[in-house]
Amino acid sequence: MEYGLLLSSTPGAEGSLFAWCAFLLKKYSGMFLSATWTTFYVAVIGTIIGFILGFLVGITNTIVIHKEDNPIKKVLLHILKWIVAIYSEIFRDTPMIVQGMVIYYGLRQNDVMISSVMAGILVIVLNTGAYMGETVRAGINSIDKGQEEGALAMGMSHFGAMMTIILPQAIKNVIPEMGNTFLSNLKMTSVLNVIGVSELFLMAKTAGGAYYKYYESYMVIAIIYLVLCFVINRILAFVEKKTKGRKDYELATEYITGD
Amino acid sequence: MGEKIIDVKNLVKTFGDHEVLKKIDFSVEKGEVICIIGSSGSGKSTLLRCINHLETPTSGDILFHNEVVKNTQKSLTKYRSCVGMVFQSFNLFDNMNVLENCMFGVRKVLHLSKEEARTRAITHLKEVGMAPYINARPSQLSGGQKQRVAIARGLCMNPEVLLFDEPTSALDPEMVGEVLSVMKSLASQGLTMIIVTHEMEFAKNVSTRTIFMDNGYVVEDESPEILFNHPKNERTKEFLHRYMEAKVS
Numbered sequence: 001m002e003y004g005l006l007l008s009s010t011p012g013a014e015g016s017l018f019a020w021c022a023f024l025l026k027k028y029s030g031m032f033l034s035a036t037w038t039t040f041y042v043a044v045i046g047t048i049i050g051f052i053l054g055f056l057v058g059i060t061n062t063i064v065i066h067k068e069d070n071p072i073k074k075v076l077l078h079i080l081k082w083i084v085a086i087y088s089e090i091f092r093d094t095p096m097i098v099q100g101m102v103i104y105y106g107l108r109q110n111d112v113m114i115s116s117v118m119a120g121i122l123v124i125v126l127n128t129g130a131y132m133g134e135t136v137r138a139g140i141n142s143i144d145k146g147q148e149e150g151a152l153a154m155g156m157s158h159f160g161a162m163m164t165i166i167l168p169q170a171i172k173n174v175i176p177e178m179g180n181t182f183l184s185n186l187k188m189t190s191v192l193n194v195i196g197v198s199e200l201f202l203m204a205k206t207a208g209g210a211y212y213k214y215y216e217s218y219m220v221i222a223i224i225y226l227v228l229c230f231v232i233n234r235i236l237a238f239v240e241k242k243t244k245g246r247k248d249y250e251l252a253t254e255y256i257t258g259d
Numbered sequence: 260m261g262e263k264i265i266d267v268k269n270l271v272k273t274f275g276d277h278e279v280l281k282k283i284d285f286s287v288e289k290g291e292v293i294c295i296i297g298s299s300g301s302g303k304s305t306l307l308r309c310i311n312h313l314e315t316p317t318s319g320d321i322l323f324h325n326e327v328v329k330n331t332q333k334s335l336t337k338y339r340s341c342v343g344m345v346f347q348s349f350n351l352f353d354n355m356n357v358l359e360n361c362m363f364g365v366r367k368v369l370h371l372s373k374e375e376a377r378t379r380a381i382t383h384l385k386e387v388g389m390a391p392y393i394n395a396r397p398s399q400l401s402g403g404q405k406q407r408v409a410i411a412r413g414l415c416m417n418p419e420v421l422l423f424d425e426p427t428s429a430l431d432p433e434m435v436g437e438v439l440s441v442m443k444s445l446a447s448q449g450l451t452m453i454i455v456t457h458e459m460e461f462a463k464n465v466s467t468r469t470i471f472m473d474n475g476y477v478v479e480d481e482s483p484e485i486l487f488n489h490p491k492n493e494r495t496k497e498f499l500h501r502y503m504e505a506k507v508s
């Protein structure tokens with residue numbers, strides 16, 4: 001009886017935190033669910049494309065311009081490196097919330113009718129790219145140069161050596177950082193409420209505003225963020241453990257000779 | 260006299276204003292085992308690296324079978340697949356095991372089948388005594404073992420010439436022997452090699468020609484009997500003398 005009441009009408013002014021949370025969650029279940037989904041996919045898509053951008057930035061930063069290269073190639077490489085340097089400086093030196101506003105309203109005022117979700121993804125992509133670029137650059141530089149020479153000396157191209165020898169190792173080294181970036185992006189989607197992305201933060205603001213129950217409403221999404229991040233953290237830890245590989249190896253006994 | 264494989268013509272290499280190689284001229288014939296000796300900083304590594312174009316010559320040419328090696332990826336790929344290199348620091352691929360290290364070039368550069376790559380890898384790993392370790396990662400091997408794998412990896416390409424840059428200098432003394440004995444056996448099979456080394460005994464006993472370099476010049480280019488027993492040049496005498504003294508003390 002009491003339960004039925006709790007779910008159909010408000011818990012009232014004297015209602016407990018739990019009662020109000022349960023009420024809001026029930027009343028806005030569809031909205032919270034879709035907001036959770038929005039938060040998740042904006043973060044996932046933004047992060048994945050951001051990683052790709054970050055790798056391109058990181059690789060560009062590690063290109064060595066040789067004196068013997070042809071002049072056109074040298075000029076193009078210098079320009080490319082400049083663009084990349086300016087881009088990553090700007091996005092690392094401004095807050096994401098401001099970037100969101102500038103990009104969203106900037107584009108719309110110039111007649112690019114971008115949706116707020118698209119703008120949100122774009123902001124995450126550009127942010128992730130700038131930060132991952134640094135991580136990837138450091139990851140690539142941490143792989144000893146000799147391995148690339150080993151590959152070059154047997155006839156591989158720079159690009160081939162990069163793709164088959166250096167990057168696989170660099171990626172392995174930056175996997176923990178990639179995980180952190182994804183988690184941080186998942187939480188940072190909350191700032192996208194300022195450009196109207198219907199993610200969790202905006203939802204909590206709406207739901208809380210309807211009953212003037214902000215504390216309870218934000219508690220609801222705090223728990224949703226917590227559960228999401230907790231699960232993802234466990235998954236990432238598992239993946240990281242898997243990529244570490246085995247410490248020992250099996251002797252190929254069939255090739256052991258008498259001497 | 261055998262067939263000429265590599266010709267180094269008027270080779271000059273400068274780093275900034277530092278002229279490290281000063282008009283080097285010499286050629287390599289099939290079956291020769293050439294040891295290059297000389298004091299530290301004399302340009303031995305730079306010469307070897309220029310020979311396989313890891314350093315681009317400032318001027319002068321490297322000829323391979325009488326054709327100039329051009330500085331384009333296509334021609335470098337072809338050339339380097341015929342002229343292998345073994346490094347002081349091994350330079351094995353850490354993301355692959357021993358077998359994959361040896362199969363890599365055969366697959367990616369020569370574009371041969373997996374079966375062929377595996378057959379070659381096993382053959383050459385057996386030759387250097389590393390076949391039981393096909394599943395090991397480079398990080399799990401000793402220095403001597405790594406260098407033997409690196410040699411096997413070079414052999415898998417069926418190179419016409421194999422270059423060695425101080426292959427035993429990074430090794431603990433007890434591992435030097437195992438690597439030198441592999442190289443000795445390659446020499447006896449007639450593989451053409453250019454070896455930069457500080458192992459004078461090895462140079463004296465194994466090389467068919469010894470080159471003494473000093474300050475960017477080839478000072479002496481002789482048979483080891485003459486170079487070690489009756490050096491003509493004062494600098495060579497000094498170097499060998501200093502070396503003998505160091506060994507006695």
Ligand SMILES: Nc1ncnc2c1ncn2[C@@H]1O[C@H](COP(=O)(O)OP(=O)(O)OP(=O)(O)O)[C@@H](O)[C@H]1O
Nearest residue numbers: 274277279297298299300301302303304305306425
């Ligand atoms: N990439 C480079 N940039 C500038 N200078 C260099 C470079 N590589 C080599 N040198 C210089 O060239 C000279 C010859 O170096 P190289 O490594 O060829 O000597 P080496 O005979 O192999 O000596 P070692 O026996 O110590 O290996 C040295 O003075 C070195 O400082």
Ligand SMILES: [Mg+2]
Nearest residue numbers: 303304305425
């Ligand atoms: Mg050297």
